[in-house]
Amino acid sequence: MPTFLLLNSGIMWPSVAAGNLDLLSLTIFVILTIVVGAVLLILSELLGPRRRDPEKETIYECGVPLLDSAREPFTVKFHLVAILFILFDIETVFLLPYAVVYKKLGIVGLAEMGVFLLILAGGLVYLWKRGALEWD
Amino acid sequence: MEPLSLSRAEILAVLPAGFLFITGLIQLLSDLGDTSKNSRHEKTHLAMIGATGALVAFASLFVQGTLASTGELYAGAMTDDLFGRLGAGVIIVTSLFVTLMSGGYLSSSGNNKAEFHSLINFSAGAMVLLCQATNLVSIFVAIETLSLAVYVLAGFFKENKSASEGAFKYFIMGAFSSGFLLFGMALVYGLSGGSLSLSGIAASGASSDALFAVGVLLVLIGFAFKVGVVPFHSWVPDVYQGAPVLAVGWMAVAVKSASFFALCRFLYHSGGGAYLDQILVALSVVTMILGNLAALNQQSLKRMLAYSGIAHSGYLMIPVLVALSGNDLSIGASLPFYLCAYAATTLAAFGVLTALSVSTDRDNIGDLNGLAKSRPMLALGFTIALISLAGIPLTAGFIGKLMIFSDAIGAGFIQIAIIGILTSLVSVYYYLRPVVAMWFRDPRSSFDLIPAPWGVQFTVGVCGIATIFVGLFPDWLVELSRISVETILG
Numbered sequence: 001m002p003t004f005l006l007l008n009s010g011i012m013w014p015s016v017a018a019g020n021l022d023l024l025s026l027t028i029f030v031i032l033t034i035v036v037g038a039v040l041l042i043l044s045e046l047l048g049p050r051r052r053d054p055e056k057e058t059i060y061e062c063g064v065p066l067l068d069s070a071r072e073p074f075t076v077k078f079h080l081v082a083i084l085f086i087l088f089d090i091e092t093v094f095l096l097p098y099a100v101v102y103k104k105l106g107i108v109g110l111a112e113m114g115v116f117l118l119i120l121a122g123g124l125v126y127l128w129k130r131g132a133l134e135w136d
Numbered sequence: 137m138e139p140l141s142l143s144r145a146e147i148l149a150v151l152p153a154g155f156l157f158i159t160g161l162i163q164l165l166s167d168l169g170d171t172s173k174n175s176r177h178e179k180t181h182l183a184m185i186g187a188t189g190a191l192v193a194f195a196s197l198f199v200q201g202t203l204a205s206t207g208e209l210y211a212g213a214m215t216d217d218l219f220g221r222l223g224a225g226v227i228i229v230t231s232l233f234v235t236l237m238s239g240g241y242l243s244s245s246g247n248n249k250a251e252f253h254s255l256i257n258f259s260a261g262a263m264v265l266l267c268q269a270t271n272l273v274s275i276f277v278a279i280e281t282l283s284l285a286v287y288v289l290a291g292f293f294k295e296n297k298s299a300s301e302g303a304f305k306y307f308i309m310g311a312f313s314s315g316f317l318l319f320g321m322a323l324v325y326g327l328s329g330g331s332l333s334l335s336g337i338a339a340s341g342a343s344s345d346a347l348f349a350v351g352v353l354l355v356l357i358g359f360a361f362k363v364g365v366v367p368f369h370s371w372v373p374d375v376y377q378g379a380p381v382l383a384v385g386w387m388a389v390a391v392k393s394a395s396f397f398a399l400c401r402f403l404y405h406s407g408g409g410a411y412l413d414q415i416l417v418a419l420s421v422v423t424m425i426l427g428n429l430a431a432l433n434q435q436s437l438k439r440m441l442a443y444s445g446i447a448h449s450g451y452l453m454i455p456v457l458v459a460l461s462g463n464d465l466s467i468g469a470s471l472p473f474y475l476c477a478y479a480a481t482t483l484a485a486f487g488v489l490t491a492l493s494v495s496t497d498r499d500n501i502g503d504l505n506g507l508a509k510s511r512p513m514l515a516l517g518f519t520i521a522l523i524s525l526a527g528i529p530l531t532a533g534f535i536g537k538l539m540i541f542s543d544a545i546g547a548g549f550i551q552i553a554i555i556g557i558l559t560s561l562v563s564v565y566y567y568l569r570p571v572v573a574m575w576f577r578d579p580r581s582s583f584d585l586i587p588a589p590w591g592v593q594f595t596v597g598v599c600g601i602a603t604i605f606v607g608l609f610p611d612w613l614v615e616l617s618r619i620s621v622e623t624i625l626g
Contacts, residue, residue: 106141108141108142118160121166122161122165125165125168126164126165126168130168130170
């Protein structure tokens, strides 16, 4: 645990009780971070060169040249894909905490996760058969 | 930490809900071969799977083999007491009848898809869990699961504009009420010292805190939306009119029963808080008066039953109030009894409405003209249901109202009992209008025969007989209700 040398060398810091040492170091760290970040930003704003051109003013689209406006109607099928993505994303989210405690949960936990995955697999079969995965 | 293990009681406790969920999945997967857009087949196999699943789930209610509470299971998330099992029984039997009726009804409108059947079973499973839930998280998860399924059921006829409007309204209001529920639960959780389980909340002794009372009140509002208590009832008539009749019957019986069972369990554990008694009195009185008065002038049978359902929510608030204020749970025995009677009665009524709307879109009182001549058995069943809803003797509804009002008088709530009796006198007028139309008017034309699928005939028959039977021999059900409410606190 990091402590300040000054604090340990016997100099009295009147307002700081012994139990608050960690908090003090943390406060100093936060203040330093903010100050350094702010100074760097301000310096680059003041000293840096500035050359505007139309390419730089366009909306950033992962480096690809801009085609047209973003405010366009898009097909509702994306919506379904997004929902399905969230569904199976959540499945992963539930699996991760299980990985931490699977030994403690034992065979019962394994059975419960099996039921959970089985239900989701049933859902996958359902939407596959219903044609939710086909684009047309 | 010990390896996770399940006790026998824990496994047995989830069997009913588990069977319902599995049934829903099987129904969903069994119908995948059918890819046609327009489904007009009756698809008997779906009803068979659903009926089998419901019967197995019903049988599994008895395997625990004890009337006493099993205590807290799954680390306090649920319990398996007689109160929960009684609620589960009502819901499972309702799902059985709705499943039997849905084949004929859905195929007539070209919408017979397996999704309807499996959504009924999914929401039934969530309702069974709601009846057994003993912890804030499991209550909320069960409510959300059943709500999501029922939103879809309400808008199941996608081509129908008013159905979509009703479903959207229901969804918005339901999401809004979930917000109230969650906010209230957060307050209750915080003020009880971070306890999620209902027994922990009861033991924390936080109920004297004013903010705790606010939390309980917000939870009450969340449930009031679900059961349609005035002033949180505005969605009920629109949704009832737009949604498919069977989904409406399912909402009117199962959603209301499950919500009342859970509300009861929550309030009995959390205690009243400071002003809850007066708020319950106000809610109950306003609901009884407005529900019954608004039903008087309705021409549409669905709207009439919607307002009548609101009025019955008002009656059902009385036993909750009486049991809470007197700190005597056995007084609240009229609540499970009334819900059982209401389920049988309302199912019979919605059976006839289903028959009426098979292949047509009609639900006016005038459409019933002369039903007694063309379909005497349906007319008889509907008449029994209506006089039971009105609370006329020899029916289950009469015994239920008698219990509620005599308990209220016994506990000193004489004004409430008088208002209840007066409003149920008013209700006789609108309940008897369809009866007059069925028995004393002539049909519009002799070709105007209302179809009656076998599922509807079966449901109306069984529920009509059950209504009369409980009205004549109520003792066993009264006793069962009394024992069940005594198991709530373990």
